[in-house]
Amino acid sequence: MSFDVARVQADFPILKRQVHGKRLVYLDSASSSQKPVAVLDAMDRLYRESYANVHRGVYAISEEATAAYEGARARLAQFLGAGSPSEIVFTRNVTEAINLVAHSWARANLAAGDVIVLTELEHHANIVPWHILAAERGVEVRWVPLTEEFRLDTSGLSQLLDGAKLFAFSAASNVLGTMNDVPALVEAAHAAGALALVDAAQFAPHRRLDVGAWNADFVGITGHKMLGPTAIGALWARPELLEAMPPFLGGGEMIRDVRRDGFTPNDVPWKFEAGTMPIAEAVGLGAAIDYLEGIGMDAVAEHEIDLTAYALRALDDRFGDRITIYGPRSIEQRGATISFNFAGIHAHDISQVVDEHGVCVRAGHHCAKPLMQVLGVPATTRASMYVYNDEADVDALVEALAAAERFFAI
């Protein structure tokens, strides 16, 4: 192991509890991650010592809260390799980041007949905003298909991108674990004259993300999947795009001036941050980044790759042909998210039985119904791992799955 997992586990209070009299084995981090004490403390400290609204009060604690909030923005900018903190717009999550682009940039730039290209492995967050736009504007949506190995089939990509204005895709699949070649996909978009939007919800928590190296135009991240609190995420975008884009939500903070006959928006990024923002959550996200950097993103990646290899081997060894794994079998360009089904046992029944053993996995369509249609299944069971998981967790999963198999044996 590339770092001391036991020491990391000790930083997560929830991992000390039991469920159904068993040790909690949390394997649903692709849905939402657990939080280390450092994040809880940072938020608690803000509320206890320096809490006030930001950018408003001319008094000490408001200035402290503003410094903490803007400090978190700077921390995130640095973590993502952004050129400046002003390239970071805080949102609730990636969903809101994509909706921001769909409402602001797309409505200002797309008209009937324009083309948006998506992929078959997208989360609903990167599908529905475009469906809404398509219905409203008559925009055409095209789909990049998958190969047999559950990777993007880029053989027809240049034709799909021909005439497109936007290519919106995930850096990593929340179901399959597939990690895409982001720089190559961005390059293909740009070669076709399209902008590239990257949904990095399942990537930012697990690998070093460098927006400069990706060369994309929009990147969305979500805090609660990367050890941070809920309700804080961000949109990174090229400065010239953010400057040109009209505001998304209207209200306080996002304005410079409001008159009876109109308003003047605030500077970027505050132009897009209407109303009182999740201040403590931003501070919590900053602390989560500090925690991840403390481990080191390269070490995080190495740990997850080792653990994924161990898990794929363990599932194969124990269940053989009885388990179907939906995702790449090669460890290269693959995350620690493993989706699977057992013949004749529904994902929900699996999930219910393994819960009895203290094991938390996700069952369902994972907000990726078009992908489920491609896979030809109504649902899968998904185990997803992170920094606090170890081989004992995988072993517990395998034992719990074996118990589920016995329970439903015909």
Added chain:
Amino acid sequence: MPGLEDLYREIILDHYRAPRNRGELPVPPAYKVEGFNPLCGDEVVLYLDVDDGVVRDVRTSGQGCSISQASTSMMSAAVKGQPIDDARQLIRAFKALMSIHESKLEGDGEADEHALDGVRLGDLEALQGVVKFPVRIKCATLAWNTLEQGLDEAATTAA
């Protein structure tokens, strides 16, 4: 803490493994209705032969978890051959069993307290354990909501 045996009673697993009334009926004269549970991807398809105020025949297809499919099977066995009024009473009674009181929103919480009175649920009572697993309630009620939809459709067409 409720245990798995509360949820997966033997009779439920039996209906799951050997579902009753699987198949299709010609449409028309039969009515075809589909129900989906968007959260889990459970799917129930019902073919209802409704004639002269009686549910003459029921066939089911679809796929999903053991609870949704067992409930579908048990529902089909319970309403087949029953007068529509009795089937509707059974729907109300089953929903009451699942603690879904339709009149609640109208501030008339008393009405369904009596939905179970005088209704013989038989094997269906095995599904009562589902109530202890709130996320699974919609799996159990899917077939019943779909049946209700089908009976409503039949009533509209007949009228």
